[in-house]
Amino acid sequence: MATTNSSTTPEFPRDRLSNVSSAVAGPTDVAPETTNFLKIVRAMPLRVKMASLWLLLVVFGAIYAKLDTSLFGGALPLQDPNIQTNGFIRETGEFGTGRPIEGMSGSHWLGTDAIARDTFARIVHGSWVSLIVVVVSACCGIMIGGFLGSLVGFVRGRVETIVMATVDVILAFPALVLLLALVSIFEVRNLFVISAVISVLSIPAYTRVARANSLAISSREFVTAARAIGTKPSRILFREIIPNVLPTLLAYTMVAAAYVVVVEGSLSFLGLSVQLPTPTWGNMINQARRDIKINVAQVIWPSLALTVTVLSLNQVGDFFQQRREVRGSNL
Amino acid sequence: MGKVIATRLARLVATLLAVTFLTFSMTALLPGDPVNAILGVDAVRDPEVVAKIRADLGLDDPFLVRYVNWLGNAATGDLGQSYITDQEVITTISQRLPVTAQLAFMAIIMALILAIPIGVLGAYKQGKWQDSTTSAGVQVALSIPNFIVGIFLIWLFSVRLGWLPASNWNRISSDGLVENLKTAILPASALAMTQMAIFSRLVRSDMIATLQENYILAARSKGLSDRFILLRHALRPSSLSLMTIIGINFGALLGGTVIIETLFAIPGVGFRLINAINQRDIIVIQGITVFIATAYVVINTIVDLLYAVVDPRIRKG
Numbered sequence: 001m002a003t004t005n006s007s008t009t010p011e012f013p014r015d016r017l018s019n020v021s022s023a024v025a026g027p028t029d030v031a032p033e034t035t036n037f038l039k040i041v042r043a044m045p046l047r048v049k050m051a052s053l054w055l056l057l058v059v060f061g062a063i064y065a066k067l068d069t070s071l072f073g074g075a076l077p078l079q080d081p082n083i084q085t086n087g088f089i090r091e092t093g094e095f096g097t098g099r100p101i102e103g104m105s106g107s108h109w110l111g112t113d114a115i116a117r118d119t120f121a122r123i124v125h126g127s128w129v130s131l132i133v134v135v136v137s138a139c140c141g142i143m144i145g146g147f148l149g150s151l152v153g154f155v156r157g158r159v160e161t162i163v164m165a166t167v168d169v170i171l172a173f174p175a176l177v178l179l180l181a182l183v184s185i186f187e188v189r190n191l192f193v194i195s196a197v198i199s200v201l202s203i204p205a206y207t208r209v210a211r212a213n214s215l216a217i218s219s220r221e222f223v224t225a226a227r228a229i230g231t232k233p234s235r236i237l238f239r240e241i242i243p244n245v246l247p248t249l250l251a252y253t254m255v256a257a258a259y260v261v262v263v264e265g266s267l268s269f270l271g272l273s274v275q276l277p278t279p280t281w282g283n284m285i286n287q288a289r290r291d292i293k294i295n296v297a298q299v300i301w302p303s304l305a306l307t308v309t310v311l312s313l314n315q316v317g318d319f320f321q322q323r324r325e326v327r328g329s330n331l
Numbered sequence: 332m333g334k335v336i337a338t339r340l341a342r343l344v345a346t347l348l349a350v351t352f353l354t355f356s357m358t359a360l361l362p363g364d365p366v367n368a369i370l371g372v373d374a375v376r377d378p379e380v381v382a383k384i385r386a387d388l389g390l391d392d393p394f395l396v397r398y399v400n401w402l403g404n405a406a407t408g409d410l411g412q413s414y415i416t417d418q419e420v421i422t423t424i425s426q427r428l429p430v431t432a433q434l435a436f437m438a439i440i441m442a443l444i445l446a447i448p449i450g451v452l453g454a455y456k457q458g459k460w461q462d463s464t465t466s467a468g469v470q471v472a473l474s475i476p477n478f479i480v481g482i483f484l485i486w487l488f489s490v491r492l493g494w495l496p497a498s499n500w501n502r503i504s505s506d507g508l509v510e511n512l513k514t515a516i517l518p519a520s521a522l523a524m525t526q527m528a529i530f531s532r533l534v535r536s537d538m539i540a541t542l543q544e545n546y547i548l549a550a551r552s553k554g555l556s557d558r559f560i561l562l563r564h565a566l567r568p569s570s571l572s573l574m575t576i577i578g579i580n581f582g583a584l585l586g587g588t589v590i591i592e593t594l595f596a597i598p599g600v601g602f603r604l605i606n607a608i609n610q611r612d613i614i615v616i617q618g619i620t621v622f623i624a625t626a627y628v629v630i631n632t633i634v635d636l637l638y639a640v641v642d643p644r645i646r647k648g
Contacts, residue, residue, distance in 0.1 A: 169349040173624045176586025177604070181357060181620040184608040262476045266590050269478050270605055289482050289594075293490050303479045311474035
């Protein structure tokens with residue numbers, strides 16, 4: 001509706017209009033290729049390799065930090081993100097040796113924040129919120145949006161009209177404003193609420209991408225052939241359409257993830273995401289900016305983590321989208 | 332042409348109905364009695380006030396009746412009033428809209444001024460170092476969230492250099508244009524960054540395609556200078572796609588103004604929205620959301636219609 005002249009373009013990551021063709025990647029007539037993991041890695045340019053490495057590091061950090069607090073009770077070597085290192089320690093009866101807004105040191109790799117909490121630990125722990133929001137929204141997007149889109153692109157008719165009209169209406173809102181309005185309804189904002197709201201808003205874009213691809217694939221010869229030999233429609237949907245839509249959706253997931261990380265960061269920055277003291281990159285930036293006159297480093301670290309992650313997701317996403325595109329045009 | 336306009340307008344009305352309905356349903360999603368949500372958890376329940384709110388909002392009517400009434404009021408500019416500040420929502424918006432509009436407008440202009448040369452350079456020197464450097468820069472610019480850009484602009488230009496104020500807003504009417512621009516330039520730049528990256532990517536890829544067209548070859552063989560070909564022949568087709576992407580991106584830009592206005596403490600519509608969310612002032616949230624969504628939908632319709640005016644192929648089709 002709002003994006004009439006590009007009805008196949010997902011509006012969600014708005015910066016991808018130039019990649020319209022990759023959203024509707026070339027259909028593949030060959031059987032889903034055996035994806036050789038090493039082959040893909042070898043095909044990556046250096047910057048994509050580095051980006052993937054960073055993303056793996058972030059995921060590892062997030063899981064490590066979570067394991068540390070939930071399973072090992074803080075026994076793993078990483079400081080507690082919420083302990084004020086200058087605070088009173090009950091066991092020894094003395095105050096901690098930390099100071100607020102410290103520079104980089106051996107004991108605090110990235111220094112400490114305004115109330116003397118270890119910044120490195122907070123950044124590592126902060127990645128957990130981003131990771132969960134991305135994973136949950138991607139799962140919902142692929143499973144619900146991907147399925148709906150594949151279905152309506154295949155069966156067409158009135159279902160398609162209804163589903164796509166709904167999708168269009170949701171995408172007719174400026175995404176962040178709708179998100180803010182939805183988030184404002186909840187009195188308690190925890191990780192569950194935030195990821196649920198972001199997931200719901202992710203579904204329409206996935207639906208659009210899946211529908212566009214499903215439309216293209218449904219008109220391919222192998223689908224016609226399957227129909228001709230009397231294959232049941234449900235079997236065609238699950239055996240022919242969805243397996244061919246899925247790789248494009250997965251490539252799109254990376255791009256959507258970059259957007260989701262920014263959106264969650266923005267919410268956190270506005271103080272409308274997960275409540276304090278849970279560290280997120282966005283709320284760390286928001287807290288540190290108040291002391292920017294004294295110390296800019298505390299703003300730089302979480303900003304860097306957020307930006308590098310988004311940049312990496314974009315790099316990896318572009319790489320996979322281009323791969324789909326190239327493969328499609330070769331056939 | 333008339334037919335194109337008619338279909339677009341019909342779709343506009345349908346979308347607006349759906350969008351307003353969705354926004355209005357927000358109040359229905361609120362847990363418990365809406366009056367409690369509107370008054371806030373801690374508010375003293377003055378029975379008189381409660382009765383007034385119930386009557387104002389027609390809470391005893393069925394949902395659909397309430398929606399129709401509310402829509403009728405909204406169409407005449409009555410979006411209700413805040414029960415916290417007692418101000419009419421429409422007054423709030425009309426006072427703050429010029430600020431937000433100025434920011435958005437400045438951001439688009441600044442983004443275009445930067446993006447067109449960068450995109451043209453990238454296309455003209457495709458594959459050379461000029462292209463790879465600008466492309467890398469654009470990639471990075473695309474990945475930095477606008478609030479981070481804003482914070483570092485504040486750090487550089489107000490904390491370190493002390494040239495510009497870190498927050499606040501001077502009005503053109505009372506402080507003059509120069510003072511106004513001093514407060515507007517940083518937030519507008521922060522907003523422009525992402526837009527610039529998106530626009531220049533588009534110009535570059537568009538122009539690479541255009542430069543392979545036969546009419547460019549013809550112009551070259553006539554001996555026209557590169558500069559003339561680039562600016563007069565090759566850039567013109569890109570204006571259409573630029574227009575479309577400005578329209579599509581307008582939603583993101585409006586979302587961006589919410590964050591940037593909050594960061595710079597600028598009295599625009601977005602900052603008010605965040606205040607309202609923090610106070611849980613449901614009527615204001617609803618009013619501003621519906622206003623922004625309407626503006627976005629209308630602007631995109633206008634862009635589509637302009638598109639038809641500019642491109643004769645669409646006009647006739």
